[in-house]
Amino acid sequence: MGLLKPETPEKLTHRFIVQNSEFSIESQSKNWKVWTWQQVVLLKVSGVWDPGMYPYHFSDFWDIFYECKRNWDQIYFIVDANDMPVQSEEFRLYVKTNWQHLIEREDFRLCIVEGKAMKRVIWGSIYQLLGIRNRVKMFKDHDRALTWLQCNQMALREGKQD
Numbered sequence: 001m002g003l004l005k006p007e008t009p010e011k012l013t014h015r016f017i018v019q020n021s022e023f024s025i026e027s028q029s030k031n032w033k034v035w036t037w038q039q040v041v042l043l044k045v046s047g048v049w050d051p052g053m054y055p056y057h058f059s060d061f062w063d064i065f066y067e068c069k070r071n072w073d074q075i076y077f078i079v080d081a082n083d084m085p086v087q088s089e090e091f092r093l094y095v096k097t098n099w100q101h102l103i104e105r106e107d108f109r110l111c112i113v114e115g116k117a118m119k120r121v122i123w124g125s126i127y128q129l130l131g132i133r134n135r136v137k138m139f140k141d142h143d144r145a146l147t148w149l150q151c152n153q154m155a156l157r158e159g160k161q162d
Helices: 014-019 051-069 089-103 117-130 142-157
Strands: 023-026 032-037 040-046 075-083 108-113 136-139
Touching: 014 032, 014 040, 014 142, 032 051, 040 051, 051 075, 051 089, 075 142, 089 108, 089 117, 108 142, 117 136, 136 142
Parallel strands: 040 075, 075 108, 108 136
Antiparallel strands: 023 032, 032 040
8 A cells, every 4th residue: 555645734844844755865975965845855055065076966956856857847946054154166166157057947946044144145145146146045944935935836826926
């Protein structure tokens, strides 16, 4: 007998997604962990990333995105950056050079969760310098990010996109 999938709660929560994730993966370096549920990818990032690992980490993110795309038109990456210090200029250049195309896709939404206001300002400034500020949503906590996500999904269904 197959397992019944849980109904989508009226208010989506971080805990619900983690407990009901379709799959979860953690990098060998322990710099990130992912939980996926339907079209939502929760990504917890931490530490200063080794430049030699950038291609591997981002390749894994691309694979996760593509796996979700098999079943969903819109994919939401909600990145918890609370334990990730601001990265090097080399990191920013790598993202801009190699992965900006993902951020610019219409079927990809990037949400950053950062509890500290000053770090949100710094991250926002970095995204502004990269020219992607209008493509990245910043939130103080998961509740706000997931509320936005549910509102965005509803707007997409009604033909009004944020």
